[in-house]
Amino acid sequence: MKIERLLRADTLEEAYEALQADKANTLLGGGVWLKQLNRKISTAVDITRLGLDTIEAGEDVIDVGAMVTLRDFETHPAIAGLGNGFLVDCTQRIMSVALRNVATVGGSVIGRFGFSDFLTALSVLDVTLVFYPLKKLSLEAFLHGREKPTGILTNIVIRNETGTGCFKKNANTLLDFARLNLAVFRHRGGYRIAVGARPGVAKRAHESMAYLQGRESLEKEDVDEAATRLVSHVKLGSNNRASADYRKTVAQSYLKRALQEVNGR
Amino acid sequence: MKTDIRINGQLKSFNVKTDETLLDTLRRHGYVGVKKGCDASTCCVCAVLLDDKPVLSCSLLTVRLEGRHVTTIEGIPETASRLSALFGDEGADQCGFCNPSVAIVVHAMAREGIDDENGIRHYLGGHLCRCSGYQAQLLAIKKFLGVTS
Structure with a gap:
């Protein structure tokens, strides 16, 4: 990684113009993975000074600035209060406190990293990404849609809804990337389910969600069917961390356990 | 690029390359209590306090820390x-x-x-x-x- 210049932007407009001016200019998030990039950056654009490091928690939504660190995110009472604290459970198992004091929420989203635990947990919530110049996109559309926004991600808006969440991760230690991760959120009408580190990026299991929609109490057959649909409809592949077969086995077990947990069993 | 940082309470003015990490800046200026281990955001041996919070100094660009407070073991x-x-x-x-x-x-x-x-x-x-x-x-x-x- 080589960086020629740094722009300490004073406004979003200034940052945006710099990014549009040259493809070799890059926006900086927390910068944790910056050194691993094998590329040359002409102007690195720093938006640290733009006040995007606050969380506004209201009744309807929790509005998270893109430059909020993962540590500030996990220690915020509104985040702890959402879905029984499953976002805290997810975030606290990402490497170290010292890393999470550097890594940002925006950087964790915009990278669309396949290994991401954070995106899997967020994927079971109703999340809207806000870009400058003004553009809004759901997290799912951002991860899997055709449109690739070129603006600056400024806010991650999470609907503050009632429900119970659960996050599962398969990794040996805090410092390992997951071989597979899975999140479930039980809300009023049913369940949202997402799987990540497939090794592709987090994806919702729509067929399993549709099957469980509106079911008041889950029987063993329901859970088995949801698990079967999960692995037949969400692509799970092989890489150096795990085989597709291994991932399929783990994903089904995790879904069954997570469904039990969000139902208080 | 000129960057002013308060280190252990003392205001220091550094002239650093844009891609230099805080870890390298600190060690170059004699704060050798900060260690370089994995240099890949993993092992935490480079931890210092940034505005009182522990951070990985190998993962921060010095030029981004204008006006901030850094505390090392020496502090x-x-x-x-x-x-x-x-x-x-x-x-x-x-x-x-x-x-x-x-x-x-x-x-x-x-x-x-x-x-x-x-x-x-x-x-x-x-x-x-x-x-x-x-x-x-x-x-x-x-x-x-x-x-x-």
């Missing part, structure tokens, strides 16, 4: 000497490579009021001791923080 002598005596008592002192970074996070834990073993374990997560002296370190840190349970 917390009381914590360092008390913890080092407790490490001695518990036999936790081995090669010593991770001791400065452990002292940095213990300082942060004390400030944040961490008061139980789970909290300590969680806070130490990711801090690699090359000699694997975790149990003895934990005993010493519990004594430091006055955690009895």
Whole structure:
């Protein structure tokens, strides 16, 4: 990684113009993975000074600035209060406190990293990404849609809804990337389910969600069917961390356990 | 690029390359209590305090820290000497490579009021001791923080 210049932007407009001016200019998030990039950056654009490091928690939504660190995110009472604290459970198992004091929420989203635990947990919530110049996109559309926004991600808006969440991760230690991760959120009408580190990026299991929609109490057959649909409809592949077969086995077990947990069993 | 940072309470003016990390800047200027281990955002041995919060100095560009406060092991002598005596008592002192970074996070834990073993374990997560002296370190840190349970 080589960086020629740094722009300490004073406004979003200034940052945006710099990014549009040259493809070799890059926006900086927390910068944790910056050194691993094998590329040359002409102007690195720093938006640290733009006040995007606050969380506004209201009744309807929790509005998270893109430059909020993962540590500030996990220690915020509104985040702890959402879905029984499953976002805290997810975030606290990402490497170290010292890393999470550097890594940002925006950087964790915009990278669309396949290994991401954070995106899997967020994927079971109703999340809207806000870009400058003004553009809004759901997290799912951002991860899997055709449109690739070129603006600056400024806010991650999470609907503050009632429900119970659960996050599962398969990794040996805090410092390992997951071989597979899975999140479930039980809300009023049913369940949202997402799987990540497939090794592709987090994806919702729509067929399993549709099957469980509106079911008041889950029987063993329901859970088995949801698990079967999960692995037949969400692509799970092989890489150096795990085989597709291994991932399929783990994903089904995790879904069954997570469904039990969000139902208080 | 000229960057002014307060290090251990003293205002320092650095002229650094844009891609230099805080870790390299600190060591180049004699703050050698900060260690370079993995240099890949993983092992925590490069931890310092940035505005009182522990951060990985290998993962921060110095030029982004204009006007911020950095604390290294050299800036917390009381914590360092008390913890080092407790490490001695518990036999936790081995090669010593991770001791400065452990002292940095213990300082942060004390400030944040961490008061139980789970909290300590969680806070130490990711801090690699090359000699694997975790149990003895934990005993010493519990004594430091006055955690009895």
